[in-house]
Amino acid sequence: MTPWLTRAILLPAHERLRGRTTLAELAALRRLEREGDGEALRSLRERKLEALLAHCQQHVPFYRERVPGGRAIDLQDFPVLERETVREQQAALCSEGFEGVRLPSSTGGSSGRPLTFWTDRVKEMRHNAQKLRFRCWFGIRPGDRQVDFWGAPIELNKSSRLRRFKDYYLLNQALCSAHDLSPERLAEYVRFLGRFRPHLVYGYPTVIARVAQYAAAHPELLRGWRPQLVVCTSEMLYPQLREIIREGLGAPVANEYGSRDGGLTAHECAEGRLHLAAEHVWVEVDEPDADGVGDLLVTNLDGRGMPFVRYRVGDRGRLSAAACSCGSPLPVLDVLEGRRNDFLVGRDGRRVHGSAANYVLREIPEVLQYRLVQREDRSIDLQVVATDGWGRRQEETVVSGLHRTLAEEVPVRIERVSAIPPSSSGKYRWVESEALES
Numbered sequence: 487m488t489p490w491l492t493r494a495i496l497l498p499a500h501e502r503l504r505g506r507t508t509l510a511e512l513a514a515l516r517r518l519e520r521e522g523d524g525e526a527l528r529s530l531r532e533r534k535l536e537a538l539l540a541h542c543q544q545h546v547p548f549y550r551e552r553v554p555g556g557r558a559i560d561l562q563d564f565p566v567l568e569r570e571t572v573r574e575q576q577a578a579l580c581s582e583g584f585e586g587v588r589l590p591s592s593t594g595g596s597s598g599r600p601l602t603f604w605t606d607r608v609k610e611m612r613h614n615a616q617k618l619r620f621r622c623w624f625g626i627r628p629g630d631r632q633v634d635f636w637g638a639p640i641e642l643n644k645s646s647r648l649r650r651f652k653d654y655y656l657l658n659q660a661l662c663s664a665h666d667l668s669p670e671r672l673a674e675y676v677r678f679l680g681r682f683r684p685h686l687v688y689g690y691p692t693v694i695a696r697v698a699q700y701a702a703a704h705p706e707l708l709r710g711w712r713p714q715l716v717v718c719t720s721e722m723l724y725p726q727l728r729e730i731i732r733e734g735l736g737a738p739v740a741n742e743y744g745s746r747d748g749g750l751t752a753h754e755c756a757e758g759r760l761h762l763a764a765e766h767v768w769v770e771v772d773e774p775d776a777d778g779v780g781d782l783l784v785t786n787l788d789g790r791g792m793p794f795v796r797y798r799v800g801d802r803g804r805l806s807a808a809a810c811s812c813g814s815p816l817p818v819l820d821v822l823e824g825r826r827n828d829f830l831v832g833r834d835g836r837r838v839h840g841s842a843a844n845y846v847l848r849e850i851p852e853v854l855q856y857r858l859v860q861r862e863d864r865s866i867d868l869q870v871v872a873t874d875g876w877g878r879r880q881e882e883t884v885v886s887g888l889h890r891t892l893a894e895e896v897p898v899r900i901e902r903v904s905a906i907p908p909s910s911s912g913k914y915r916w917v918e919s920e921a922l923e924s
């Protein structure tokens with residue numbers, strides 16, 4: 487479909503039918519952005535936070551019990567919300583007498599244990615409006631052609647087939663499953679990109695990087711196409727992945743950070759800084775270290791069906807006081823570190839960022855792909871996809887490099903495999919640790 491037709495008629499009609507006003511929300515965000523000085527943004531955020539906290543204190547049983555009423559309350563009066571609490575107190579965390587539409591949702595969970603929770607229509611809609619706003623920064627407009635690389639099953643039932651048909655023919659959105667990345671499937675995907683010519687490519691960076699690598703090796707399949715933008719989400723966007731994608735697809739790469747439970751939290755601008763979706767989330771840093779880095783606590787300002795207040799999302803970061811040269815009034819998230827179990831555990835329980843293992847492995851040109859799992863006893867299982875040149879010498883380099891990284895000589899079991907399948911959620915994770923810090 488021509489993008490303008492989708493943008494002007496089909497998408498608005500689709501949203502109206504679903505009871506959403508996403509495009510009006512987007513326009514409001516853009517307007518606020520243009521005001522520029524940040525004052526309107528600040529007052530909007532404060533109003534929304536105050537209203538949310540009052541709502542929680544009055545209508546959410548979990549908070550009514552814990553937060554004293556009868557006086558002005560502030561965010562610090564609320565307890566930090568742990569994932570485990572969401573699991574155990576689900577009913578008490580839902581608003582009583584909620585008149586909106588509550589929708590069941592879940593996240594895969596980096597620990598492999600999914601979390602189910604309730605979201606609502608307004609929260610989802612504002613999440614989507616934020617996404618659209620950030621993409622506008624790169625010239626992507628609603629209705630532009632988009633391909634998602636996502637953990638979707640390849641076999642579809644009737645209703646999802648129908649949805650895909652509608653998304654593709656009316657809304658200009660296509661979905662490629664991240665579950666099968668065999669060379670045949672990669673060829674099919676790259677050929678499809680060359681034919682469909684999307685403005686935007688969106689999805690897991692590990693998956694898009696595989697597609698980009700294939701495209702770089704078979705440029706004729708793209709038939710001169712380049713996307714306007716690639717947006718990576720859900721996984722850490724490591725620098726070497728960004729580079730592979732940028733080179734293979736010949737487009738700028740932006741990182742999107744957020745989740746279904748906490749909400750869309752931040753997005754990179756063209757200057758490469760992560761800006762908070764400040765109208766949608768309120769972000770705090772819990773117990774910051776000397777560098778200002780600590781666990782991120784996210785309060786979703788729009789979800790009223792089951793509010794998430796001071797929710798420990800499992801990532802670490804630092805907020806910046808400095809403005810970004812791109813001119814956006816949205817605050818900057820300076821540092822973003824991966825999920826806590828992306829950290830390996832070394833001698834004396836010290837925490838070593840998972841990317842350190844990557845520094846060891848990327849020095850070995852024979853390594854094409856790997857997956858590293860640190861077990862509870864700190865020993866390591868490493869699966870490697872490698873070229874024919876792989877042998878004893880490379881294995882020794884890996885083992886000694888990992889020992890150096892962890893400052894400890896843990897057992898390292900290396901298995902050479904022909905392919906590494908993604909996890910059930912369709913994500914590739916390079917490094918996982920089951921070990922506990924002391």
Ligand SMILES: [Zn+2]
Pocket residue numbers: 755756757758759761810811812813814
């Ligand atoms: Zn910026």
